[in-house]
Amino acid sequence: MTTAPSDPVAAVGVASQVVLSVDAMGGDKGPATVVAGLARFLADEPTARVILHGPEDQLTPMLAKRRIAGQVTVRHAKDIVAMKDKPSHVLRHGKDTSMWSAIEAVRNAEASVCISCGNTGALMAISMLRLRKADGVNRPAIACLWPSRNPAGFNIMLDAGADIRADQDDLLTYALMGASYARNGMGIVRPRVGLLNVGVEEHKGRAELKVAHELIGRAAPKGDFDYVGFVEGGDLPSARVDVIVTDGFTGNVALKTGEGTANLISELLKQAFNNSILSKFAALLAMTSLGRLRKRIDPRRVNGGVFLGLNKTVVKSHGGADATGVAAALHLAYRLGKSGFSDKLAARVATAVALAQDAHQEGVRPKTDAEDEQEQ
Amino acid sequence: MTTAPSDPVAAVGVASQVVLSVDAMGGDKGPATVVAGLARFLADEPTARVILHGPEDQLTPMLAKRRIAGQVTVRHAKDIVAMKDKPSHVLRHGKDTSMWSAIEAVRNAEASVCISCGNTGALMAISMLRLRKADGVNRPAIACLWPSRNPAGFNIMLDAGADIRADQDDLLTYALMGASYARNGMGIVRPRVGLLNVGVEEHKGRAELKVAHELIGRAAPKGDFDYVGFVEGGDLPSARVDVIVTDGFTGNVALKTGEGTANLISELLKQAFNNSILSKFAALLAMTSLGRLRKRIDPRRVNGGVFLGLNKTVVKSHGGADATGVAAALHLAYRLGKSGFSDKLAARVATAVALAQDAHQEGVRPKTDAEDEQEQ
Numbered sequence: 001m002t003t004a005p006s007d008p009v010a011a012v013g014v015a016s017q018v019v020l021s022v023d024a025m026g027g028d029k030g031p032a033t034v035v036a037g038l039a040r041f042l043a044d045e046p047t048a049r050v051i052l053h054g055p056e057d058q059l060t061p062m063l064a065k066r067r068i069a070g071q072v073t074v075r076h077a078k079d080i081v082a083m084k085d086k087p088s089h090v091l092r093h094g095k096d097t098s099m100w101s102a103i104e105a106v107r108n109a110e111a112s113v114c115i116s117c118g119n120t121g122a123l124m125a126i127s128m129l130r131l132r133k134a135d136g137v138n139r140p141a142i143a144c145l146w147p148s149r150n151p152a153g154f155n156i157m158l159d160a161g162a163d164i165r166a167d168q169d170d171l172l173t174y175a176l177m178g179a180s181y182a183r184n185g186m187g188i189v190r191p192r193v194g195l196l197n198v199g200v201e202e203h204k205g206r207a208e209l210k211v212a213h214e215l216i217g218r219a220a221p222k223g224d225f226d227y228v229g230f231v232e233g234g235d236l237p238s239a240r241v242d243v244i245v246t247d248g249f250t251g252n253v254a255l256k257t258g259e260g261t262a263n264l265i266s267e268l269l270k271q272a273f274n275n276s277i278l279s280k281f282a283a284l285l286a287m288t289s290l291g292r293l294r295k296r297i298d299p300r301r302v303n304g305g306v307f308l309g310l311n312k313t314v315v316k317s318h319g320g321a322d323a324t325g326v327a328a329a330l331h332l333a334y335r336l337g338k339s340g341f342s343d344k345l346a347a348r349v350a351t352a353v354a355l356a357q358d359a360h361q362e363g364v365r366p367k368t369d370a371e372d373e374q375e376q
Numbered sequence: 377m378t379t380a381p382s383d384p385v386a387a388v389g390v391a392s393q394v395v396l397s398v399d400a401m402g403g404d405k406g407p408a409t410v411v412a413g414l415a416r417f418l419a420d421e422p423t424a425r426v427i428l429h430g431p432e433d434q435l436t437p438m439l440a441k442r443r444i445a446g447q448v449t450v451r452h453a454k455d456i457v458a459m460k461d462k463p464s465h466v467l468r469h470g471k472d473t474s475m476w477s478a479i480e481a482v483r484n485a486e487a488s489v490c491i492s493c494g495n496t497g498a499l500m501a502i503s504m505l506r507l508r509k510a511d512g513v514n515r516p517a518i519a520c521l522w523p524s525r526n527p528a529g530f531n532i533m534l535d536a537g538a539d540i541r542a543d544q545d546d547l548l549t550y551a552l553m554g555a556s557y558a559r560n561g562m563g564i565v566r567p568r569v570g571l572l573n574v575g576v577e578e579h580k581g582r583a584e585l586k587v588a589h590e591l592i593g594r595a596a597p598k599g600d601f602d603y604v605g606f607v608e609g610g611d612l613p614s615a616r617v618d619v620i621v622t623d624g625f626t627g628n629v630a631l632k633t634g635e636g637t638a639n640l641i642s643e644l645l646k647q648a649f650n651n652s653i654l655s656k657f658a659a660l661l662a663m664t665s666l667g668r669l670r671k672r673i674d675p676r677r678v679n680g681g682v683f684l685g686l687n688k689t690v691v692k693s694h695g696g697a698d699a700t701g702v703a704a705a706l707h708l709a710y711r712l713g714k715s716g717f718s719d720k721l722a723a724r725v726a727t728a729v730a731l732a733q734d735a736h737q738e739g740v741r742p743k744t745d746a747e748d749e750q751e752q
Contacts, residue, residue, distance in 0.1 A: 084577055121580070147640065161574055164582055198537055198628040203462060204497075206540055206625065233632025237640040246629075249582065252574040253626050254633045256609025261637040264523065264613040 017049060018337040020330060021111035023102040024054035025080040026118025028320045032062055034117060037326025039066040041334070044327075046071070048334055051105050053077045053098040077101040081118050083319060087125035099123060103130050106312045112337040115304075115329055117317040124162050124307065131310045134349045139163045139170045140309030141248065142316060143181050144255055147262075149239040156182050156191075157236060157244045160305050161252030171195065171212035171245055172219060173349070177308040178243035179225035180348035184341050185306075188242050190224060194231035196246035196254075205230070216245070304329035306336065309349065313342045393425060394713040396706060397487035399478040400430035401456040402494025404696045408438055410493060413702025415442040417710070420703075422447070424710055427481050429453045429474040453477040457494050459695060463501035475499060479506050482688045488713040491680075491705055493693040500538050500683065507686045510725045515539045515546045516685030517624065518692060519557050520631055525615040532558050532567075533612060533620045536681050537628030547571065547588035547621055548595060549725070553684040554619035555601035556724035560717050561682075564618050566600060570607035572622035572630075581606070592621070680705035682712065685725065689718045 022038065024031040031054055038050060049071055052059055056076040063069040077098040081090050094100050099118050106114040107130050116123050124140065133140055141159035148155040158178050159166060166174065175193045182191035195213055197205040202213065213230065220227040228241050233254060235241055246254070273280060307314040313336050317329035336342075398414065400407040407430055414426060425447055428435055432452040439445040453474040457466050470476050475494050482490040483506050492499050500516065509516055517535035524531040534554050535542060542550065551569045558567035571589055573581040578589065589606065596603040604617050609630060611617055622630070649656060683690040689712050693705035712718075 149640065149643075164574060196629060198540060198625055201460060233629040233634075234636035234639070236633055237636055249574055250626055250629050253572060253609040253622075254629050257612055257630045257633045258609075258637045260610035260613055261634045262641065263610070264525065265638065265641050267525075 017047070018113075018334055019049045019051065019111040020333050020337065021051045021102045021105040021114045022053065022330070023099045023114070023116035023118055024052050024059055025077075025098040026082070026116060026319075027317070027326075028083070028117075029322060031058055033321070033323055034326055035059070035062040035066055035068075036323035037321070037330060038072065039068050040323055040327035041330035042068050042071050044331070045334055049073075051075050051102075051111055053101040053105070054080075055098075075101055075105065081122045083119050085119055085122055087119075087121040090119070090122040091125050091129060094122070094126065100126055100130075103127055103314070106314070107131055112342075113313045113315060113333040115315045115317060115333045117319055117321055117326065117329075119319075120161060120316055123314065123316055127307055127310055127312075127314050131312045131314070134309050134311055134346050137173060137177075137309035137349055139166060139173075139248075140307055141166075141170075141174050141177065142251075142305040143178060143308050144251075144305045146236050146244070146255075146258065148237040150242065152186055152188065152242075154186070155236060155238070155242055155244060156186070157196075157246070157251055157255065158308065159246065159248035159251050160255050161248045162307065164247070164249040164252075166208075166247035168208045168211040168215055171208070171247070172215045173309065174245045175216045175225070175227075175243070176219065176223050176348060177345065178245060179223060180345050181306065181308060181341075182242050183224070184339055184344045185336060186242075190226060191242040192226045192228050192240065193220070193243045193245060194228045194235060194241040196244055196250060197230040197232065200230045200232060202230070212245075304332040306332070308345065311342065311346065313337070393423070394489075394710055395425045395427065395487040396709050396713065397427045397478045397481035397490045398429065398706070399475045399490070399492035399494055400428050400435055401453075401474040402458070402492060402695075403693070403702075404459070404493075405698060407434055409697070409699055410702050411435070411438040411442055411444075412699035413697070413706060414448065415444050416699060416703040417706035418444050418447050420707070421710055425449075427451050427478075427487055429477040429481070430456075431474075451477055451481065457498045459495050461495055461498055463495075463497040466495070466498040467501050467505060470498070470502065476502055476506075479503055479690070482690070483507055488718075489689045489691060489709040491691045491693060491709045493695055493697055493702065493705075495695075496537060496692055499690065499692055503683055503686055503688075503690050507688045507690070510685050510687055510722050513549055513553075513685035513725055515542060515549075515624075516683055517542075517546075517550050517553065518627075518681040519554060519684050520627075520681045522612050522620070522631075522634065524613040526618065528562055528564065528618075530562070531612060531614070531618055531620060532562070533572075533622070533627055533631065534684065535622065535624035535627050536631050537624045538683065540623070540625040540628075542584075542623035544584045544587040544591055547584070547623070548591040549685065550621045551592045551601070551603075551619070552595065552599050552724060553721065554621060555599060556721050557682065557684060557717075558618050559600070560715055560720045561712060562618075566602060567618040568602045568604050568616065569596070569619045569621060570604045570611060570617040572620055572626060573606040573608065576606045576608060578606070588621075680708040682708070684721065687718065687722065689713070 024034045051073050053075050054077055056074050059074045063072050079097040081097045081099045099116055102114050103126050105111045140162055142162040143156050143158035144160040145154040146157050156178050158174050179191045179193055182188040197209055217227045231241055305316040315329050315333040318325055400410045427449050429451050430453055432450050435450045439448050455473040457473045457475045475492055478490050478492055479502050481487045516538055518538040519532050519534035520536040521530040522533050532554050534550050555567045555569055558564040573585055593603045607617055681692040691705050691709040694701055
């Protein structure tokens with residue numbers, strides 16, 4: 001580890017100081033984009049401090065160019081986790097990577113939140129190994145924000161892709177963790193939780209969803225949230241729910257589908273406004289309103305998945321994030337760091353485990369339903 | 377069955393005549409919306425003929441009001457399949473429903489394509505019972521159209537929700553059926569097929585997806601399509617693929633997520649243009665371009681899932697479809713009826729079965745991969 005003698009992080013070691021640990025490498029657009037995002041973030045939060053992990057010879061000139069060297073300490077890491085690297089390979093050979101170093105700084109309590117744009121599977125694997133799952137959590141989840149019709153402007157969806165599987169107990173844990181994130185991270189006092197399915201009817205869906213439906217319903221009163229039952233893909237932006245629970249395979253497909261749809265429409269809008277001299281003139285006149293709209297539906301604005309169910313907080317930025325997206329992820333990490341979210345979540349997870357055990361003792365079991373096959 | 381003596385369908389019994397069998401009941405908006413959609417469709421296709429199934433006393437005045445009684449025969453059915461009805465219940469007690477009657481008319485070769493806005497599970501269950509699965513098909517699928525960057529303007533996705541499960545062999549069958557639909561229904565000579573996953577890397581995803589990946593890759597040369605490998609949710613509107621294959625749970629969530637996102641953006645656009653007098657003026661100026669855009673991203677325009685893998689063709693319109701949506705489904709059904717799609721697909725499915733058997737004989741098996749759990 002290489003730290004400059006005049007380490008700005010060490011110098012400003014006050015209790016209220018939020019320090020972020022940022023992996024500079026591994027994003028699709030390279031470290032210059034991460035540093036550009038850092039500069040935008042620090043312009044808004046000048047008291048924040050950052051430990052930036054990656055090859056020192058590359059990063060130091062970038063920080064100088066952006067004039068943020070005073071707020072950012074470079075921690076040298078010679079290796080990079082590539083998008084194609086298998087998590088198992090990274091676990092064995094990745095100790096000199098910027099990603100590993102970034103997580104290590106959170107583990108050592110030098111920083112309160114870790115941020116990376118890199119390989120999600122590797123980031124989760126290292127996080128699980130070094131930060132450990134919170135007591136009673138079998139599968140940690142990634143929670144993402146979804147533009148919605150709610151006054152807050154966002155709903156929370158989890159798991160967005162930490163694990164391709166989730167059984168009924170995992171789905172219950174996700175419900176409680178998601179509710180906690182909504183309460184502590186977004187200020188929603190009594191979050192409404194829904195379970196994603198192919199229909200809102202109780203007889204539809206996979207067997208584990210029917211059991212999770214009962215488990216979550218029973219846990220709601222003690223868990224300080226309202227359970228609205230099954231929701232569908234069309235409810236992700238709905239105002240009737242705040243937290244949508246699903247397995248990581250479905251959640252990942254839904255997330256990328258929503259982003260892809262928004263990007264397509266955004267492209268088509270641009271084309272529409274370039275169609276004629278009249279529509280160009282119209283675009284000029286509409287600029288303010290469309291700017292507001294663009295800001296609202298811009299996927300970069302809601303960039304940053306949060307790993308829930310670990311002993312520390314890790315924010316996964318989208319691999320293809322540009323400087324705006326990176327800055328959004330940093331802002332999210334900063335808010336979470338300031339709120340002391342990790343500790344609050346740990347308490348909530350302990351409750352979740354107790355609730356799950358309660359439910360099991362009360363004998364919630366899958367219904368025998370020979371008609372499952374037909375009832376889609 | 378009640379048919380008027382002057383049955384227009386019987387009267388125009390020429391070979392090139394396309395007759396559609398339409399379930400008037402079971403949609404969220406009731407039969408008046410279906411009849412309104414019929415009127416729009418028949419204005420474009422005046423030589424088409426329709427058998428309309430439902431309560432005669434309700435339907436006859438509606439047809440008279442729309443002045444389409446000359447092209448539409450009412451076939452009386454007193455019962456209605458409700459959205460909440462379990463498919464198993466409908467199979468036992470649904471013989472007097474409009475949905476059953478609509479499928480029966482296709483089975484009896486009185487009409488070439490059946491269309492319904494009703495309960496998807498019930499429609500699939502009755503279709504499977506009365507029309508039978510095509511030889512060698514284990515799970516029929518619903519194929520839907522997705523707005524895309526391709527010159528055709530659409531990609532095909534299946535299964536959009538016929539069955540919540542699909543194993544590796546089903547996914548191979550979907551690939552071949554989807555390619556056939558793209559070729560025969562949309563004129564794409566050599567369709568490009570992709571398999572939906574949480575990443576494009578070969579080591580990612582569920583075990584059955586890894587096997588399907590190999591099976592589809594091997595089948596591509598003989599199946600007259602190109603296999604582009606794994607695709608992600610963001611590729612649903614992509615120009616690098618024409619047919620996206622997935623299980624019906626994931627496909628249904630993706631479909632509803634895409635629709636929900638498009639609807640949200642459309643609402644926000646309307647709000648944006650009502651924000652100020654300037655933007656209202658802008659909207660007036662931009663009307664032509666935005667109209668084109670609205671038409672392109674309007675979910676009603678791509679309304680109509682096609683059941684693939686049965687011996688006859690069934691088009692499932694969205695339950696919430698309005699008259700525009702119903703008309704779109706009818707146009708789709710009419711194109712398929714004209715093209716003789718059912719027979720062409722049956723031939724293709726036979727090939728699919730042979731190809732799957734070939735692949736199995738060549739010994740494609742799931743890889744043992746202890747790292748599955750970690751590799752998300």
